[in-house]
Amino acid sequence: MRIKTRRFLGAAVVLTALFPLGAVPAQASGGGITVVATGLNNPRGLHFGPDGQLYVAEGGLGGTTTNTVGRCQQVPPPVGPYTSSGNSASISRVDPRTGAVTRVATHLPSSQTSLAIGGDVSGVADVAFVGNTLYAMISGAGCSHGLAGTNNAIVRVNPDGSTTQVANLSQFLMTHPVANPEPSVPPGDFEPDGTWYGMAAKGNALYAIEPNHQEMDRIQTANGHISRVVDFSKTFVAPADWRGPTAITRDGGSFYVGTLTPFPPVVPGNAQVFKVNPGGHFTLFAGRLTTVLGLAVDSSDRLYVLEMSDAAGFPTPGAGDIVRINTDGSRQTIASGLDLPTAMTIGPDGNLYVSDKGFGFPPGQGEIVKVTLS
DSSP, X not given: OOBOSSSBTOOOOOHHHHSOTTSSOOEESSSEEEEEEEEESSEEEEEEOTTSOEEEEEOOOOOOBOOOBTTBOOOOTTTOXXXXXXXXXXXXXXXXXXXXXXXXXXEEEEEEOOGGGTOOEESEEEEEEXXXXXXXXXXXXXXXXXXXXXXOEEEEEOTTSOEEEEEEHHHHHHHSOXXXXXXXXTTOOOOTXXXXXXXXXXXXXXXXXXXXXTEEEEEETTTOOEEEEEEGGGTSOTTTTOOOEEEEEEETTEEEEEEOOOOSSBOTTOEEEEEEOTTSOEEEEEEEEOSEEEEEEOTTOOEEEEESOOSSBSOOTTOEEEEEEOTTSOEEEEEEEESSOOEEEEOTTSOEEEEESOSSSOTTOEXXXXXXXX
């Protein structure tokens, strides 16, 4: 995950020292919240596969070695320069019945922001299936992220755990700039390789969200062709009106896209969800939301919105929640007390699965929790 001082997931220092864990137990209005799996490193996007298993993207461990300063354009301080100690990101398969965790792809790029804002880690951002084939979106790679000779990319995960690059996302950003890119000097924090976050599958294509540049792109899995669906920067000009798209989920032929707004401080109610049609036209679906990092739609067409932290000020463990938006527009908070959650999906059992303790926690403390819906 990519964390910015003004936006994204806020200057995360050692959060466990600031906010004791367990002080506010997570609660759900349905059947409760249960921990499904533990031992993960910065868990991010997650999706169920055709085998009924849950596949989880992990950001990895980052690292503090500076390898690329002076070799390419860097992200400006205090966010940059990025550092890395190599390839510690991974993709895990979780058995939702037993909680057993098996890493199905390892040694993927992992990097982190400057320690001045907490050293927030990025690696594998999300996963998705097209048919029986697993794809992953890499967000921690690239020269500007301290990893020369690598690219942010869509990769196919092969049966033996190796990966094959399908599309070069870093190159696409550099050759197809948005209308109003983020400034490359403070208060802007332009990201040459991008901070790719959410991904959804539709047909044989993947739809990827990139918040720093404010865009939604389509990737054809057959040939790796990338095309832009929406350039949100035409409407929301950074840095003054940046609304970084982060979460994406399908709703029939269209998509819901959730956003963040600049912080810290977190300003409750500033985030939104847009509905995007296949042609790229978007309309406001819901406002008065906060730090949206996950979206899911149930069989009754109700939208679930994961809020990373709905408390004013600094992102706070225990302040994450899930809001359900019903078809009549009414809302209900169905879960609260989550610890800096980063992604959400709905399972074949109709319950929600959330990547919790998704950033700012020591290695191995990331979890997957289940929110049982009544």
